[in-house]
Amino acid sequence: MAEQLTNLAHPKTSATITIRVVKSFEYRTEKSLVLHDLDLLTTSVAQLKQRVLDVIRTQSAWKPYRTAVLDTLKIYTKAHGSKTSNLIINLDNDDWILSDDSAMLADLGLENETEVSFFNKDLYDKFKAHPVTNWE
Numbered sequence: 001m002a003e004q005l006t007n008l009a010h011p012k013t014s015a016t017i018t019i020r021v022v023k024s025f026e027y028r029t030e031k032s033l034v035l036h037d038l039d040l041l042t043t044s045v046a047q048l049k050q051r052v053l054d055v056i057r058t059q060s061a062w063k064p065y066r067t068a069v070l071d072t073l074k075i076y077t078k079a080h081g082s083k084t085s086n087l088i089i090n091l092d093n094d095d096w097i098l099s100d101d102s103a104m105l106a107d108l109g110l111e112n113e114t115e116v117s118f119f120n121k122d123l124y125d126k127f128k129a130h131p132v133t134n135w136e
Contacts, residue, residue, distance in 0.1 A: 012040040015112040022119035023068045025127035026134045046101035073098040076115040
């Protein structure tokens with residue numbers, strides 16, 4: 001009997017997704033936040049942004065990220081999909097940017113085990129134009 005794919009293991013009303021909060025593209029500074037039991041059918045892009053910002057604002061482990069200006073979500077990868085070679089952000093598929101704050105996550109293609117990047121759009125545009133990292 002074939003095993004069920006992990007992206008189908010949970011209903012869209014109880015998904016687990018990972019948010020890659022990007023502080024710096026050049027230095028590859030990011031921290032992942034795993035959200036469990038997220039209802040993708042009723043959670044909007046704006047609500048997801050606010051949920052992550054609330055975690056950053058209230059949990060001490062996120063203190064270094066409190067000064068980051070975060071305004072954009074973009075799908076990094078979906079379960080069982082190919083991953084980008086860039087370790088910090090998917091520079092391809094700008095149509096994966098979740099630009100409609102009122103849209104429901106499920107309507108935008110999110111499913112269980114989707115990874116999403118949360119970042120500053122201006123810094124993303126600059127990095128995309130000149131994708132050089134500054135870390136050793």
